[in-house]
Structure formats: structure tokens, C-alpha cells
Amino acid sequence: MSMKPEIPVSHPRRASLELREKLVHALDKNVAAKAGLIAHGRGEAFDYLLGEATSPPAVRAAEAAAALLLSAQKPVISVNGNVAALCPDEIVALSRAVSAPLEVNLFYHRSEREQAIAEELLAHGADRVLGVGDAASATVPGLESARTRVDPEGLYGADVVFLALEDGDRTEWLVKTGKKVIAVDLNPFSRTAQFAHVTIVDNLSRALPLIIARTKALANREASSLSKVVKSYDNKKVLGEAIRLMYRRLKRLARQGVFVEVPHTGDAQHN
């Protein structure tokens, strides 16, 4: 299970290549699933459209997410294989910053993978991980039974759920059960992005540090001030801005045509 040789520091897409390496490594450890690799590739494509940078609408959504998490009665952070593979330190830090437990929440329950994900989170400093094996003993109806088992101490009674890279069916189900859902998803057209109450269209690896920073900035605010942030937030508008940002960027790049320069290295044929 050796990691590939170091990616050069100067590589223009170093951050993206490092995430890929993390996922491949996580697949070996049974933390990530094969389907997770496909989901990641889909995310990368949208990240290219965004210019692999955090956008102003993502910053606004992160602010609303922080306020919603801080004002929740029973917030829960849902973790799947890709989240544990890509950002274990940051997801544990978010859980601390907003006092929300981490719950393993997989597309299909598989106890070896739940265990592997929980171990990864514990190794990165989590005190406790919900939803593993028999702990996911409660059922919230709405999807076929194998996919609706949740932890009675966690998702079952949660009022606010933070999730990332989640399937649309499951997000729809959580929304239908009356929970407020915060989603990180690079694809603003995905059903998860559309169903969530607060959608952060950004790479999870950039979004998490941003959300953590906003929770720290808002930590001492009064409840009324937090609720003002949440109430004035309009997810439809913010999603529209994320889509507009992509098409404006595409329009500019389409005009430009070629925008990646091949560095001139040689003295060979030319001059």
C-alpha cells in the first residue's frame, strides 16, 4: 500500500492530484468504495468549470451553514467513505467546532466499511462515531429499509444535518423527514444540491476549512443574530449564482480558446 511518488510542489493541479491519491489509498483501506471514485471524478469535472477555487456564492452558503449549525438543537454530521478519505481532520474539527456528533451514513450499510470509516475518524481525533453496526438501530421510513437505518442518538432525532457528496435520493429523504440539510456538492445540478436547504458548491477540501472558520467567527453571536443570517439566506439565488459563475467563466474561456501554455523547454528545432 505504498503511496505514489511525491507530486511536484510546482504542479498546477497538485491539490487535485493529492485528493485523488487520498481516495485511492482509502480504497485500499476499505474506507472508500469503488462507486466513490466515480462520484469523485464527477466532482472533479465540475471543479474544473469553477476554476478549482472557492466562489462568492460558496462563501455566502458557508456563512449560512455555520449559522444554521450553531443555532441547531441537535445537529449531526453525516460521514461517508469519500468524506472520511478526503478530509478526516477537517470533519472532526467541524464536529468539535459546532458540538455535532459524527455519524457514519453509507448508501448501503456494510459493517466492515462502517467500521473502517469509524476507525479512520477515531485515528484523526474523533471521540466517538455514531451509526456503526448495531448502533444504527432506528428506522426512518421513506426509502427501502436497508438505506433508512440511522442511529437513535444521531440522525434519528437530528434537526440539522450536514452532509457532503451525498446521493440525491438520500438527501430528498432526509429533507422529507423534516430535517434542515446542509450539503457540500460541486455539482449545482445534482439532486442533492437542489434538495438541500443550504448548498455549498465547492470542493469539500476547500469548503470545510471555510465553514470551520465561519463557525469560529460566529460562535459568540446571539441566537437572534444567527437566526437573522439563516432567514436572510436564499439557496435558490445562491445556486443560481454558482451556475451563472460557471457559464460566465466558460464564455470567457470559449472566447479565449487556448488558455494552457506549453512551457518552451528546448533549444532543439527552433530559432
Ligand code: ATP
Ligand atoms: P444526485 O444523486 O445528487 O443526483 P449524482 O448521482 O451525480 O447526484 P452522487 O454520486 O450520488 O452524485 O453524489 C456525489 C456528488 O458529490 C456529485 O454531485 C459530485 O459532483 C459531488 N462531489 C464529488 N467529489 C466532490 C468533492 N471533492 N467535493 C464536493 N463535491 C464532490
Ligand code: MG
Ligand atoms: Mg446519485
